[in-house]
Amino acid sequence: MKKSILLAAALFSTMAVMPAFASNVLTEKNLSLEFADKLAQSAIQACSAKNYNVAVTIVDRAGVVKVVKRMDNAGPHTVEASRMKAYTALTTKNTTGDVMKSAQDNAGAQNMRDIPGFLLLGGGVPVKVDNQTIGAIGIGGAPGGHLDQQCAVDALEANKSLLITSA
Secondary structure, three states, X not given: OHHHHHHHHHHHHHHHHHHHHHOOOOOOOOOOHHHHHXXXXXXXXXXXXXXXXXXXXXXXXXXXXXXXXXXXXXXXXXXXXXXXXXXXXXXXXXXXXXXXXXXXXXXXXXXXXXXXXXXXXXXXXXXXXXXXXXXXXXXXXXXXXXXXXHHHHHHHHHOHHHHXXXX
């Protein structure tokens, strides 16, 4: 009898701690490899339709590269540029074109260009679900960052139905 009372007390004390313990665990959304690949392929198609030879990098919410695709005839520098744009868009949770403008217009933000891994040039766009940034897409190689960025926006638009979450 005494043993069963002690067991019940231990069980109840464990259950009392569970809700507090669970609040220390986060649930986060992230990009799957399958979705990252679809985004990259959509970006390649958007740029290819405009005769831009580009590289595309997709990073997940932690900034880890999920997919890199480099079109035939894209310059070798485009791979690293696309990765840096994706990383910049992810960490700032903003398009790299807007980050670039902010750094140009605000003396206090001009040092952003010195942050390791940042590239203040259009072509990076965060991937968001609701209010959460779950990754980013970076494109390099079009004849202007704004054109890279438009391809990224087009890729996200083409796949927006896959970003809808069920409530």
